[in-house]
Amino acid sequence: MRTARFLPWLYLAPALLILAFFLVYPVLSTLYLSFFDKNSERFVGLANYIWSFTSKDMQIAFRNNLLWVVFFVSITVSLGLILAVMADRVRYEVVVKSLIFLPMAISFAGAGVIWKFVYAYAPANRPQIGLLNAIWTGLFHAKPIGWLVNRSTNNPALIAAGVWIWVGFCMVILSAAYKGIPKELLEAARIDGANEWQIFWGVILPLMKPTLAVVTTTMVINVLKVFDIVYVMTNGNYDTEVIANRMYKEMFHFHDFGRASAIAVILLLAIVPIMAANIRRFQEQEAIR
């Protein structure tokens, strides 16, 4: 079939024009703006980047994103894996998986309200209408805690809400990979006298490594960009700031476009290598299929 010269470009034109305007141009422009002052008038060299790595607020944001990477990623991936393997062994698998996956359907803003309500605080002499404080005061006879205000509990509280949303995603992907393992392999190991624990570590885990890598990197990218949950629940107050929320603040509250651009570039640089690896792995899997 001979293709008329111009036809492919006719098919591609709308997409290419929009991509050029909405992605290519802004990326280059943001890169450029990150070397200028808050009104984008005066060239300031690396000043915005130096600020990004030295200011107190940004350091708190980096620390919190690191906390998110360590705890959010390890908990979502391991819990997702445990659920995928365990749910496969019961008859009500579909029901359990639906319940765990359900939060993926709702917005982070909605989930933020749900969890703010769980963490609701009332003074000790008033009835506790927040579930967590009701359990805390009822079971342990302790004083109620402002979970989202207290500096030692607020980051874990936000991360818990994030875990609640994303575990279902990890579980569904890992479950698909687990079901792809030939059952004869597991049977053979059992016949050879391996117990379930040894089978999990020796057979299942190595076979699921590629999928675990994809899920883990996807979760890391999610964490680097985490915004909605923090914005809705604490707006970064009481030392819960994260990078993406900080960028929003620099942009809209302080109107410092230089700093906001520098933060965006840092975010991009952190994400690119992880994303690139992820897409390559996806392509390889496609190729195998």
Place this chain on the structure above:
Amino acid sequence: MKRVASRFLARLPLHAVLLGLGLLWLTPTVGLLVSSFRPPDAVRSSGWWTVVAHLGDRAQFTLANYREILTAQGMGRAFVNSLIITIPSTIIPIAIAAFAAYAFAWMEFRGRQVLFVVVVGLLVVPLQMTLIPLLRVYNHLRLAGSFVGIWLAHTGYGLPFAIYLLRNFFGALPRDLFEAAFLDGASHTTAFFRLVLPLSVPALASLAIFQFLWVWNDLLVALIYLGGTERVAPLTLKLTSLVNSLGQEWHLLTAAAFVSMALPLVVFFALQRYFVRGILAGAVKG
């Protein structure tokens, strides 16, 4: 008999963990739903779990919270706005992406590979990289705070993933089909509309559901491009501003949150298979 009993005992921890986690995952949402139907005084003075004691008592439940947030608090308007924003923001990028994906999959032209790699490469761009320059252009063109502006923005952000997904799906269709069609004198346009689109309904459906939920649940893009404009605010934006203005009025906040979740939940239960497939495919979206 003894065998059955010991097998049951051995499996007890398994059931306990699974049912425990299932319950734990469901409880926060149930608390929200129950509270949204309780009168203000009841919500303020007792935990939502206390309704178990008076399930038969009609006075414990009310629809007044929903009436208030939908009318007086503007969630009804926001629901309509969300629909106005989401439907075109789903259809436009998929339509544009389908043409481009067909060209990448089945047309011969110079630079095809390079161009496709560039498009896929755009998947890595975090939204944050685009906000400042685009908002400036938007302010200049008076697109900020308009529906057209946000349709276009979501189209731009949705395109790389949509092209990537559809190109992979179109490319996997059997070559023989196309050769037969072209032998019969079919043009590319005929092949695209008569062959590729009908065969790709599952992929298009998964993609549509994914994009629909992504836009419906989006807060950041709406926050930037619709910002302070109440008139056009979608549910997520309205809900966030209610969180700030209503503070501790939990009977209203819970109802508002549930309104924002209702449609995604219906989609989730009605189209679960496509939904899961869309989410899985979306794993690579930036």
